[in-house]
Amino acid sequence: MVNYRYLGNSGFKVTEITYGNWITHGSQVENDAALATVHRALELGITSFDTADVYANTVAEQVLGEALKGQRRESLEIFTKVYWPVGPGGANDSGLSRKHIMDGIHGSLRRLGTDYVDLYQAHRYDYETPLEETMQAFADIVRQGKALYIGVSEWTAEQLRAGHALAEDLGIQLVSNQPQYSALWRVIEGKVIPTSEELGISQIVWSPMAQGVLSGKYLPGQPAPVGSRATDEKSGAGFIKRFMTDDVLSAVQKLHPVAEQAGLTLPQLAIAWVLQNPNVSAALVGASRPEQLDDTVKASGITLDADTMAAIDAALGSVAETDPALTEESSPKRRP
Incomplete structure (x- = not known):
C-alpha cells in the first residue's frame, strides 16, 4: 500500500504517490481504460488524485469524476487547478482574476461531481492580476467550503513568499506548490525548496520520471519507440524534447546498474529519488494502462541509501538542469 505524508504545515495527509491525469484522460487513452486505471490506483492504495480544468479542455476532470463516482468522498483527496484558458478562450477565460477563479x-x-475539492491550485502565476485579488478569491472559496486548502504551481520563491503572507493575513492555508522535479530537472532546489521549508509549504512534483526519459526506454542514437510520448504531439512531445539529447540519454543508461543494485526498476528509482527530499509530499504519476501503476507504486516507502544517491548524482550530475531562474519562465508574463 502507499504511504501518506502531510501537506505543508497542515494536518492534511495525501498519498506520497498521487495519480495525475494530465495527458491521459480525455486525450491519450479511451475512457474505459482511464476508468480502469483509476480503479487500479484505488486498489493499490492511492487515494489522492490531481487534475486541472485545462487538461483536455475540461474533459479530464469529467473522466476523473466519472471514475471516482460511488467512492466514499471522505476517503479521497481531490486536487484541481485554475489559470490556463478553457472554453472558447474569451477575455476572462484564463488567469487568476476573481471572475475566472469563481x-x-x-x-x-x-465536472468532478463533488461539492468541494481538497486542494485548489493556481496553475501558474498571473502577472496581470493583483495578487491580493487572487488570494482574496481563494479565501472566499475556502470560506464557502468549496475548497479546503490552497496551493500553487510553478511559483518562484518570491511569489511563494508574497502569496503565503497574504494567505496568513486572510486566515487561509497555502500548503503546496506543484513544480516539475526529477533527477534531471532540479531547478527548485536552489531557491524554491529552501523558501518552502521556511514557510511550511510542500511540493507536489510533476514529471518525476522526466516525461518518461528516466524509464530508460529512450536510447541514444536511436529513434524514439513508435507510440511513445516523444512521438505523440498529444501526449507531451513538446515537453520531452529538452531531454531527448544523446548526452542525457547516455547518462540515463548509466542508471541501470544503480537500479539493479538497489533492487528497483528505473521508474521506481526515479520516483523514489524525488521522495527522498523531505519537502516533497507527493510525486504525481500517470498511466495509460492499469498495470503500469503496479510497478510505480512500489516506490512508496523506499529509502535510498547514501551510496545510491551518490551514484545517481554521478550518472546524471553533468546533464541535470539546476538553474533556479527557469522557474520564472514557467508563467507567461501575459495571460495566454
Missing part, C-alpha cells in the same frame, strides 16, 4: 471552481466541481 467560474473555474464552479465548473470544476460540476
Whole structure:
C-alpha cells in the first residue's frame, strides 16, 4: 500500500504517490481504460488524485469524476487547478482574476461531481492580476467550503513568499506548490525548496520520471519507440524534447546498474529519488494502462541509501538542469 505524508504545515495527509491525469484522460487513452486505471490506483492504495480544468479542455476532470463516482468522498483527496484558458478562450477565460477563479471552481466541481475539492491550485502565476485579488478569491472559496486548502504551481520563491503572507493575513492555508522535479530537472532546489521549508509549504512534483526519459526506454542514437510520448504531439512531445539529447540519454543508461543494485526498476528509482527530499509530499504519476501503476507504486516507502544517491548524482550530475531562474519562465508574463 502507499504511504501518506502531510501537506505543508497542515494536518492534511495525501498519498506520497498521487495519480495525475494530465495527458491521459480525455486525450491519450479511451475512457474505459482511464476508468480502469483509476480503479487500479484505488486498489493499490492511492487515494489522492490531481487534475486541472485545462487538461483536455475540461474533459479530464469529467473522466476523473466519472471514475471516482460511488467512492466514499471522505476517503479521497481531490486536487484541481485554475489559470490556463478553457472554453472558447474569451477575455476572462484564463488567469487568476476573481471572475475566472469563481467560474473555474464552479465548473470544476460540476465536472468532478463533488461539492468541494481538497486542494485548489493556481496553475501558474498571473502577472496581470493583483495578487491580493487572487488570494482574496481563494479565501472566499475556502470560506464557502468549496475548497479546503490552497496551493500553487510553478511559483518562484518570491511569489511563494508574497502569496503565503497574504494567505496568513486572510486566515487561509497555502500548503503546496506543484513544480516539475526529477533527477534531471532540479531547478527548485536552489531557491524554491529552501523558501518552502521556511514557510511550511510542500511540493507536489510533476514529471518525476522526466516525461518518461528516466524509464530508460529512450536510447541514444536511436529513434524514439513508435507510440511513445516523444512521438505523440498529444501526449507531451513538446515537453520531452529538452531531454531527448544523446548526452542525457547516455547518462540515463548509466542508471541501470544503480537500479539493479538497489533492487528497483528505473521508474521506481526515479520516483523514489524525488521522495527522498523531505519537502516533497507527493510525486504525481500517470498511466495509460492499469498495470503500469503496479510497478510505480512500489516506490512508496523506499529509502535510498547514501551510496545510491551518490551514484545517481554521478550518472546524471553533468546533464541535470539546476538553474533556479527557469522557474520564472514557467508563467507567461501575459495571460495566454
